[in-house]
Amino acid sequence: MLSYIVRRLMFLPVVLIGITILIFALISTLGPWTLVATFIPSPDAERHVDLEGIIQKYHLDDPPLKMYMRWLNNLFHGNLGWSQSSHMTVAEAIGNRFPATLELTLFAVIPVIIGGIALGVISAVHHNKPIDHTTRIISIGLWSLPDFVLGLAVLMVGYGILGWFPPGRLSSWAELEVLSDSFRSFTGMYTLDSLLNLRFDIFWNALRHIIGPVFTLACLWWAFMLRITRSSMLDVLNQDYVRTARAKGLAEKDVIKRHALGNALIPVTTVASNMLLGLLGGVMIVETVFNYPGLGLLTSTAATRLDVPCVVGVALFYAIILVLVNLVVDILYSVIDPRVRLE
Amino acid sequence: MEILRRLVKNRISLLGLVLLIIFVLIAILAPWLAPTEHEDPYRIPRRGWTLEPTPPSAEYPLGLTQGQYDIYYGIIWGTRTAFRVGIIVITFRALIGILLGSISAYYGGLLDEILMRFTDIFMSFPYLIGVVVFVSIFGPGLNNVMIPLIALGWMPYARMIRGNILAIKQEEYVMAAQAIGVSDLKIITRHILPNSIFPVLIQASMQIGSIVISVSALSFLGLGAPEGYADWGQMLSFARNWMLGEQGNVLKYWFTVAYPGMAMVLFVLSWNLIGDAFRDIMDPRIQA
Numbered sequence: 001m002l003s004y005i006v007r008r009l010m011f012l013p014v015v016l017i018g019i020t021i022l023i024f025a026l027i028s029t030l031g032p033w034t035l036v037a038t039f040i041p042s043p044d045a046e047r048h049v050d051l052e053g054i055i056q057k058y059h060l061d062d063p064p065l066k067m068y069m070r071w072l073n074n075l076f077h078g079n080l081g082w083s084q085s086s087h088m089t090v091a092e093a094i095g096n097r098f099p100a101t102l103e104l105t106l107f108a109v110i111p112v113i114i115g116g117i118a119l120g121v122i123s124a125v126h127h128n129k130p131i132d133h134t135t136r137i138i139s140i141g142l143w144s145l146p147d148f149v150l151g152l153a154v155l156m157v158g159y160g161i162l163g164w165f166p167p168g169r170l171s172s173w174a175e176l177e178v179l180s181d182s183f184r185s186f187t188g189m190y191t192l193d194s195l196l197n198l199r200f201d202i203f204w205n206a207l208r209h210i211i212g213p214v215f216t217l218a219c220l221w222w223a224f225m226l227r228i229t230r231s232s233m234l235d236v237l238n239q240d241y242v243r244t245a246r247a248k249g250l251a252e253k254d255v256i257k258r259h260a261l262g263n264a265l266i267p268v269t270t271v272a273s274n275m276l277l278g279l280l281g282g283v284m285i286v287e288t289v290f291n292y293p294g295l296g297l298l299t300s301t302a303a304t305r306l307d308v309p310c311v312v313g314v315a316l317f318y319a320i321i322l323v324l325v326n327l328v329v330d331i332l333y334s335v336i337d338p339r340v341r342l343e
Numbered sequence: 344m345e346i347l348r349r350l351v352k353n354r355i356s357l358l359g360l361v362l363l364i365i366f367v368l369i370a371i372l373a374p375w376l377a378p379t380e381h382e383d384p385y386r387i388p389r390r391g392w393t394l395e396p397t398p399p400s401a402e403y404p405l406g407l408t409q410g411q412y413d414i415y416y417g418i419i420w421g422t423r424t425a426f427r428v429g430i431i432v433i434t435f436r437a438l439i440g441i442l443l444g445s446i447s448a449y450y451g452g453l454l455d456e457i458l459m460r461f462t463d464i465f466m467s468f469p470y471l472i473g474v475v476v477f478v479s480i481f482g483p484g485l486n487n488v489m490i491p492l493i494a495l496g497w498m499p500y501a502r503m504i505r506g507n508i509l510a511i512k513q514e515e516y517v518m519a520a521q522a523i524g525v526s527d528l529k530i531i532t533r534h535i536l537p538n539s540i541f542p543v544l545i546q547a548s549m550q551i552g553s554i555v556i557s558v559s560a561l562s563f564l565g566l567g568a569p570e571g572y573a574d575w576g577q578m579l580s581f582a583r584n585w586m587l588g589e590q591g592n593v594l595k596y597w598f599t600v601a602y603p604g605m606a607m608v609l610f611v612l613s614w615n616l617i618g619d620a621f622r623d624i625m626d627p628r629i630q631a
Contacts, residue, residue, distance in 0.1 A: 011463070018464035026480050137355070140619055144612035146556040148563045148579065149604040156586050156600065160593040231622065281471030285560050289583070299472065300564045303479040311479040318469045326467060 004334055008327055019319045020075070023312055024068050030308075075316065081309030085302045090313035093298055098317075099188025100169060101283055101294035107191075107210060108217040108279065116222045117268065120229025124264075125256060127234060136230070139223035147282050151216045151289035158212050165212035167291045174205040213290045217282055221275055228271050233264040266337050273326045280318055349624050350617065359616025362609055370422045377419040385420055385573045387412040396585055396596050406598040409581035412571060414598065418606045420573035425610055428489060428558050429551035435493040437547045440500025441540055447501065448508035459505075462498040470495050471557065478566045485574070488558055488567045496554075500543055507539035549621060552614030559607060575610075578603040 055061055059070070074080075080090035088096075123135045142150075158165035170178060170190060177183055177199070178190060186193050191210065194202035236242060237260055245255045280296075287296035295314055302310035350356045369376065373384075380388045390403065391411035399406040405414040447458040470492075477491035478484075511517060511534065520530050559576025561567040563583075568574035582603070585596035 011460075014460065015464050015467050018461075019468060022464070022468070023476060026477060030480060133355075136619070140355075140615050141612065144552065144608055144615045146559060146576075146607055146611065148560055148576075149600075149607060152579070152582060152586050152600050152604070156593070156597075160587045227619075277469055280469045281557075284471060284475070285564065288564060299475055300566075303475045304483075304565045306479050306482070308479050311476050315469070315472045315476045318472050319467065322469060323467050 005331055008330055012323060012327065015323050016320065019316070020072060021068070023315065024064075024071060027308065027312065028064050028067065080313035080316070083302065083307055083310035083313070085305040085307040085310060086298065090310050093310060094295065094313060094317050097293060097295045097298045100292065101287070101296060103189035103191060104210060104213055104217070104283060104287070104292065104294060105279055106189075107214040108221070111218050112221045112225050112275070116225025117229050117265070120226045121233050121256070121261065121264070123226065123230045124233035124237060127237075132230075135226065139226045142219050142223040143227070145220065147216060147220055148285050148289055150219060151213070151286050154212050154216050155289060158215075165208055167209070167212070169206070169209050169292055170202070171205050171209075174202045177202055209292070213286045213292050216286050216289070217279065220282060221279060224271075224275065224278070225268070229264065229268055232267045233260065236260045236264040239263075262336075266333070269329060269333050269336065273322070273329050276322065276325055280322070346621075346624055350620055353620050356617050356620030359613045359620070362613035363617065366422055366426075366610055366613065369419060370426050373419050373423055377416045385424065387417045387420070387571050387573050387578075389413075389571070396581075396599050398595075399598055405602045408578060408599045408603075409584060410571075412578070412581070414578065414602050417573045417578050418575070418602060421575045421578065421603070421606065422610070424485075424568070424572075424574045425555045425559075425607075426551075428485065429554045432489055432492050432496065432554045432558075433547050433551055436497045437500055437544060439493070439497035440547075441504050441543070443497070444501035444504030445508060448505040448512075455505075458501075462501055465495060466498045468495060471560070474557075474561060475566065478561070483566045483569070485558070485562075485568050485572070488561045492554065492557060500547060503543050503546070504539055507543065508535060511535050511538050545621060546618075549614060549618030552611035552618070555607070556611055575603045575607045579607075 059067070062070075078091050080094075082088075083090045083093050086093045119135050119139075123132045126132045154165070155167060159167060169175075178185075178193070183193070183197055183199070183202075186196050190206035191203055194200070194206060242255060242259055245259045246252070250258075283294065284296035284300050286292070287294045288300045291297070295317075299311055299314045301307075302314070350360055389411045390407050390413060391397075393411060394409055396409055397403070397407040397411065403413055403415060405418065408414050408417075443458055443462070447455045473495045474488060474491040477494075478487050481487045514534075517530060517534050520534060525533075555575075558567055559574065559579070562572075562574050562576030563580045565580060568577040570577065579600065582596070582599035585599050587593065588595035588597075
């Protein structure tokens with residue numbers, strides 16, 4: 001067990017270095033002159049700027065390896081550069097926006113996992129019965145809905161027609177309250193903070209804003225989870241040990257609970273990291289549709305304004321999170337399924 | 344043929360098949376359904392210069408979206424864009440995956456280890472974010488979206504091919520063929536390829552729907568197809584400014600969302616319906 005974890009931990013820096021090399025290779029296709037162009041605000045200013053001087057000063061014409069080492073050194077010190085599109089350093093921008101995205105993801109993941117697994121099991125147990133067909137058709141339908149189309153529809157109905165779920169993160173009055181001194185910020189997640197501050201009006205406001213994007217994100221991944229659970233459960237239900245359990249007269253309920261469910265959930269844990277990948281991508285689109293100021297909106301705004309440092313910074317941040325989560329998932333996986341450790 | 348017969352027999356996959364055939368026909372017949380007016384058929388013609396969308400009329404059955412771009416024309420030619428993007432991305436992904444996966448499985452040892460760690464690195468990169476990094480460096484455009492989608496999407500196929508080949512090499516029928524002196528070439532073409540690559544190719548083609556979603560999503564964010572290009576995602580990005588209608592008439596511009604959205608959903612649905620049935624057909628254990 002320990003050797004497995006150590007092996008996994010040793011692989012961690014390899015992945016991170018691989019990712020930085022990948023990104024750096026992309027950046028370095030931009031020549032020193034293109035890099036300098038980011039310093040020039042207008043064509044008029046170009047005449048007064050000492051381009052050669054800037055290239056010299058920031059060592060933009062160094063050999064790639066030297067530039068890479070310097071960049072890596074900066075990254076280690078948390079210096080991710082300056083974000084033009086959000087007018088602050090990239091590290092600050094990420095720090096500001098991360099709680100919002102975390103809040104959104106946490107809200108979305110819970111119904112996805114619980115609802116998806118429960119319905120997937122039900123669907124598999126009643127394979128080819130009406131309930132299976134219904135959930136299957138609904139889940140294929142939802143899975144075929146692109147998140148931005150669903151998001152637009154949710155916004156149109158939930159805000160345009162019903163007026164229940166406004167875009168953004170808070171109404172402006174609540175925003176002012178949250179920024180004032182009397183409101184203590186614990187986590188940066190408004191729903192949680194407002195409860196801790198006993199401000200239920202702000203909680204209600206934050207909740208109304210978050211429901212639209214959460215619903216949009218959850219629908220998609222709920223369908224995904226349901227499909228994975230269903231096929232994995234079907235697989236397990238056809239195994240010999242389940243047949244044996246049935247043959248010795250166990251009640252069907254016990255067969256499913258004791259023998260099938262645990263084994264069926266093993267593949268489900270492996271797709272958890274896939275789901276996280278998808279959620280991070282989905283967050284970018286959903287946040288843009290709902291104008292919800294998290295990391296996703298930060299990325300898409302930065303990308304449309306060609307703000308490379310910001311996009312790269314977020315990508316690295318995501319990569320680190322992803323690698324860590326994958327590590328945790330792998331370790332959990334080896335705890336649940338002892339066969340993995342032997343490989 | 345057996346697979347096709349079963350796809351037609353199943354009502355769910357039949358629906359998918361019919362939808363897909365309709366889309367293929369639309370893509371083939373595009374020049375007749377919506378005659379081109381520019382040199383570049385993928386440029387949606389504009390019927391005026393005002394910003395506000397115009398509702399459907401006898402002349403323009405699906406209405407005109409922001410900037411008076413013809414929605415009907417955009418949907419017809421957008422079908423071609425969807426097929427083209429999906430097929431190009433899948434083909435290259437599968438090619439890279441098959442190449443690296445089979446090299447890895449064939450040579451084994453250190454090379455296998457290096458290639459697999461290489462795939463691990465690529466896999467631990469958030470796919471859509473990777474595309475955004477690429478686009479923010481090289482600028483928006485359909486090609487600049489497809490390149491990173493290929494570069495960050497071949498890994499599952501490489502792994503699958505590798506796993507399949509390794510498993511098949513151990514199968515008794517391959518060993519038996521070796522034992523009776525069948526040539527390597529014949530073993531590869533007759534036994535290993537059909538059982539390792541074809542299932543992967545089928546699975547890959549089922550991904551076309553989700554690739555079209557990814558590309559459209561990027562166009563929607565303004566990172567993919569340029570304004571006025573016949574692409575469903577790009578057309579939906581216009582809708583963003585108009586979906587809340589106006590005071591007292593929320594659904595005034597419904598057509599800007601509904602038609603391109605419907606085209607996309609049906610396209611993706613057709614692939615997913617077929618893919619879902621395929622999975623059950625390909626898995627012999629579930630048939631019991």
